[in-house]
Amino acid sequence: DGGITQSPKYLFRKEGQNVTLSCEQNLNHDAMYWYRQDPGQGLRLIYYSQIVNDFQKGDIAEGYSVSREKKESFPLTVTSAQKNPTAFYLCASSSSGMDSPLHFGNGTRLTVT
């Protein structure tokens, strides 16, 4: 079955450590996205990529980094510079074109203490 796989489901880290969240899709989608969701809040866009080897900052990119070396993979690194990293992180993908809806992975819940 085609889909988006995020791993791990739960992740715990100590403050000051960088951590990388995995996102893999086998839907052959060109575009991939990372969102952050805090309790009771909507989704805020961190980074997005429309094509391999290219990506753009979203609304809250500070303290995060991404790479897009392969079409199917779009890992997100939460760096120690991110001041409030504890959140629910969602990866999504879509076909190219403005009318394409997002397909979401199951999310990674990151807790930093």
Added chain:
Amino acid sequence: QKEVEQNSGPLSVPEGAIASLNCTYSDRGSQSFFWYRQYSGKSPELIMSIYSNGDKEDGRFTAQLNKASQYVSLLIRDSQPSDSATYLCAVNTRDDKIIFGKGTRLHILP
């Protein structure tokens, strides 16, 4: 900054009644509009997409779009307890970003 606005709720609707969810957006260049449902602790799932002014129906769900008023809504007929969730409005902006509102919590009263 481009925005999508939703009433956070909670919106309480009796079982069997019509639930009406509303959303406004700021980017006049937006062409694609989506409604997602999100259960607590889960990822969002697509309910409806709409691209043209007017109504679009799919089962118990109807999406309505008015680009002149920059307004999109979702109607849920014959509301069921399983419809209790947070409903997220999403809009595709001219720079190919998809941005979300904060969501409306819907509670269907048995």
